[in-house]
Amino acid sequence: MVLLTFNIVNIEAKCKNGIEVSDEERLKISENNTKAILRILDKQDIKASFFVEISLVEKLRNLLKAISSQGHEIAFYNQNSSSEEIENTKRIIQDFLEKQIKGIRQKDNKISYESLKLMEFSYISNIDNAGILFPFKRLKRDTEIIEQDGLSIVPESISPYSQLPYNDFVFQVLPMKYYRNMVFETLKNDEFVLIYLNSWQFTDFARYHFDVPFYRRLNSGKKMEDKLDDLLSWINEKEMATSRMKDYIF
Template identity: 80%
Template sequence: MILLTFNIITIEAECKTGVSVSDEERLKISIENTKAIVRILDIYDIKASFFVEISIAEKLRDLLKAISSKGHEIAFYNQKSDPGEIEVVKKNIQDLLEKQIKGIRQKDLKIAHESLKLMEFNYVSNIDNADILFPFKRLKRATDIVEENGLSIVPESISPYSQLPYNDFIFQLLPMKYYKNMVFETLKNDDFVLIYLNSWQFTDFGKYHFDVPVHRRFNSGKKMEDKLDVLLRWINEKEMATSRMKDYIF
C-alpha cells in the first residue's frame, strides 16, 4: 500500500536582501501550492492525507473544506502549538468539515501520547528533520505500526535496500527512475510505503526570492509538480494500491 501525504505549511525561509514577503503572501503561496497538488491528484483519482499546520488551519478554512470535499483526509501537523491550542483548533475544524480529525504529525515538538489520546486523536505520524546529511544519520529503524496508549504510531518508511527514507528531501533529490525502483522494492518487503512532501517545495523560487539552499531549490516549483505527476501516473499504470492514512490504519 502507498500512503501519500502532504504537509500544508508556510515557507519559513528568509528573503534575499532587498526583498520581503509578508505573512499573508506566504499563506497565499501555500494555498496555491496545495491547490496544484490537489489538481494533480484529481487527474489520477488518487486520495491522499493532508497534514495542515495547526497555527494556520483556521486561516485555511475554505481550502480545507475544498480538499475534504474531494475525498482527501485532513489531519494536523504540529510545529509549535500547545495542547490547549490544538484542542480548540481541532474542535473548530471538525465542526467546519463535519468530520473527525484522526491524525496528527509531529517533528521537533512532540506532545505526549497520553495528551493526544485525550484529545481523541487515533494515530500519530512523527517525522524527522530532512537535511542534506539526513540519509546518512541512521541506517536502520522499525517500520511497523505499533499501538501505544490507545494510539497507532506510524513510523516513517525507509527502503530496506538503499536505507533511504521516504521524506520530502529524498523525493526532491532522487531521479524518478531510482525512486520508482525504491518504492517497488520496498513494497516487496513491507506492507506500506509512507511518502510525505511539503507544500512549500512546490514554490516557484524564481518568482519568490527566498534565500533557500541550492539543494532545496533543485527540482522545486513546477519540477516538483512534474515529478509528482510522473509518480502518480506510474502508480496508476502499475495498478498499485493507495490509501488515506486513516483508512489504512483502521
C-alpha cells in the same frame, strides 16, 4: 500500499536582497501550492492525507473544505502549538468540516501520547528533520505500525535496500527512475510505503527569491509538480493500491 501525504506549511525562509514577503503572501503561496497538488491528485484519481500546520488551519478554512470535499483526509501537523491550541483548533475545524480529525504529525515539538489520546486522536505520524546529510545518519529503524497508549504510531518508511527514508528531501533530489525502483522494491518487503512532501516544495523560488539552499531549489516549483505527476502516473500504471492514512490504519 502507498500512503501519500502532504504537509501544508508556510515557507519560513527569508528573502534575498532585503525583499520582504508578508505572512499573507506566504499563506497565499501555501494555498496555491496546495491547489496545484490537488489538481494532480484529481487528474490521477488518487486520494491522499493532508497534514495542516495548526496555526494555519483557521486561516485556510475554504481550502480545507475543498480538500475534504474532494475525498482527501484532513489531519494536523504540530510545529510548536500547545495542547490547548491543538484541542481548540480540533474542536472548531471538526464542527466546520463535520468530520473527525483522527491523525496528527509532529517533528520537533512533540505533545505526549497521553495528551493526544485525551484529545481523541487515533494515530500519530511523527517525522524527522530532513537535510542534505540526513539520509546517512540513521540506517536502521522500525517500519511497522505499533499501538501505544491507545494510539497507532506510524513510523517513517525506509527502503530496506538503499536505506534511504521516504522523506520530502529524498523525493526532491532523487531521479524518478531510482525513486520508483525504491518504492517497488520496498513494497516487496513491507506492507506499506509512507511518502510525505511539503507544500512549500512546490514554490517557484525564482519568482519569490527566497533564500534557500541550492539543494532545496532543485526540482522545486513546476518541476516538483511534474515529478509528482510522474510518480502517480506510474503508480496507476502498475496498479498499486493507495490509501488515505486513516483508512489504512483503521
